[in-house]
Amino acid sequence: MLRSSLAALLLGALITSVAGCAVTREPLVLDPSPSASSMPSASPTRTPTPTPAPTPSPTFDRAARSIDDPASAWVVVNKLRPLQPADFVPPNLRVARIAATQQLEMRDGTATAAEAMFADAAAAGVPLRITSAYRSFESQARINRQLVQQLGQERADIASARPGHSEHQTGLAIDVGALSGTCELDACFGTTPQGLWLVENAYRYGFILRYPDGLTAITGYAYEPWHWRYVGVELATEMRETGVATLEEFFGLPPAPAYAG
Template sequence: MVNKHRPLNPATYVPAKLVRVQGERLRAEAADAYTQLAKAAKAAGVNIMPISGYRSYSQQASLYDSYVRQYGQSTADTIAARPGYSEHQTGLAMDIGNASGICALQACFATTPAGKWAAENCWKYGFIIRYPAGAEATTGYTYEPWHLRYVGGQDLANAVKSKGTLEAYFGLEAAPDYLP
């Protein structure tokens, strides 16, 4: 569980086993589940493309710093995790898109075939949409229909989905801001 109140320990954590899946890296169990998810989507006529999987501490620092320079820190904190606080660094998160690139990393992704399919079906493969619409005060991040978080089996993913957020599922406090 990683959020603005729960950093990785150590901050530079690297998962023990990362494997490649469609050019991105995930932990082995998440990669297997993602492969099944992508195959099922394709069988349904929907092409889901990986955009970003595992990111190292230094990659996350570079991304976050670029957002700070571009938008300022308060906005950057709502669209990207600080290094050491990123789910991508766990190897359990995958940002997805569609083959056309339309609405990539934008809220309108939810209205695309890939976004709709993921919202309806990702739980069947152990994934949740980690930053759902309306949960900004709990997660601290804007709605990200493209950010899938592997949580484990179908039953667990469905249970988390029904609670809305990982914070709610685990009975944790909201984490809208970083602790001082």
């Protein structure tokens, strides 16, 4: 830019001087060093402002809690992952202060989260109640025997866990229904206002729908819109945001459609 401006000034001066020479016939003299006042001023050099590097998003730590320890809120129990020990009894069992079909115990953390969730559901006009929570090894064995007698082993294994493989034995699972009893322990519960509210809001309290529709080949169980598993708000929110529906998929575990033996 400076060179082109200087050339223009020199050319203009040359034309003016030539025109003057035609009249006065005086010799043309070019000053090779123009004065500072005739030099165009250069714009000050601006140092570009560096673009700050983006702050990386924190990575969810999938190893923060055990998925093997039955006392952990992240424990994964399925047909290939029995509880160790098989007759595990969870600590801190208590009865939640919520509507229920009977006195039902669950882990203290599960109960506290359920109490908050049930209170907010009632305030939203979709009152809930629980129909099942903690089951001992013996209770699960009795239920499983009854189902096998009624349905046969194959169908019973899709409807209920064998003893030592049940989430209910961890004290972290609850079966939830409408306070009115509509569609209780039935797939149609997923279409009720209560079922729809849970799908949209249960993660806020740390619960996930453990056996989603169409994923029997992964979880090993039929769709159970009433079965909600407490995993804590952190994990439930991460699964919600990443769109991962099952614990097996989230933790990179093999599908568990059937028992090993």
